[in-house]
Amino acid sequence: MKKIFSLLFITMSVMIFAQDQVIRFNQLPQASQNFITSYFGAKHVSAVIMDDDYFSKDYEVILNNGTKIEFDGDGAWKEIDGKRNAIPMGFVPKSISNYVKKSFPNAKIKKIEKKRFKYEVELTNGLDLEFNSKGQFTRIDD
Known part of the structure; x- marks a missing residue:
């Protein structure tokens, strides 16, 4: 006790x-x-x-x-x-920025969070994306 x-x-x-x-x-x-x-x-x-x-x-x-x-x-x-503002892309892993530019050419990244095993990205069009720790796309988050 x-x-x-x-x-x-x-x-x-x-x-x-x-x-x-x-x-x-x-x-x-x-x-x-x-x-x-x-x-x-x-x-x-x-x-x-x-x-x-x-x-x-x-x-x-x-x-x-x-x-x-x-x-x-x-x-x-x-x-x-x-x-509500797009963030600079210089520090975003290239694979993530390339995926966003190719798949969502009219959207920009407004939020990115680096977690232990993944990245969570929010776009200006409202979509939330997830990438693994290597920056490879895994899914669209609901």
């Missing part, structure tokens, strides 16, 4: 002290700074938020046009959500 209370106390402590902090652009990992500067322009950054839960850090960058970019603690992108 004592172990259960100790574990519960530790869990609650972490939850209480874990917090989101607004930070400056130059406090992002260098990889994140380089990514934003290369594909979006650092001068378009509206806010940078660090989520520090003591076990890992994640970063969220919000641009002036509403685009949201999420990074892991090492600075690698996890998700880019352009909301």
Whole structure:
């Protein structure tokens, strides 16, 4: 019983002290700074938020046009959500961008999420596509 209370106390402590902090652009990992500067322009950054839960850090960058970019603690992108805006294609795996251009020539990618074994892509025409970790098309998601 004592172990259960100790574990519960530790869990609650972490939850209480874990917090989101607004930070400056130059406090992002260098990889994140380089990514934003290369594909979006650092001068378009509206806010940078660090989520520090003591076990890992994640970063969220919000641009002036509403685009949201999420990074892991090492600075690698996890998700880019352009909301209604098309996102730049330079970082999108070539096989994914080629598939979208060929199969949906009138649509652009407005959101991409990199997961452990797949990519999820949302197009401006409303379709959601899934690709495997190698960027090969697997299915249209409903």
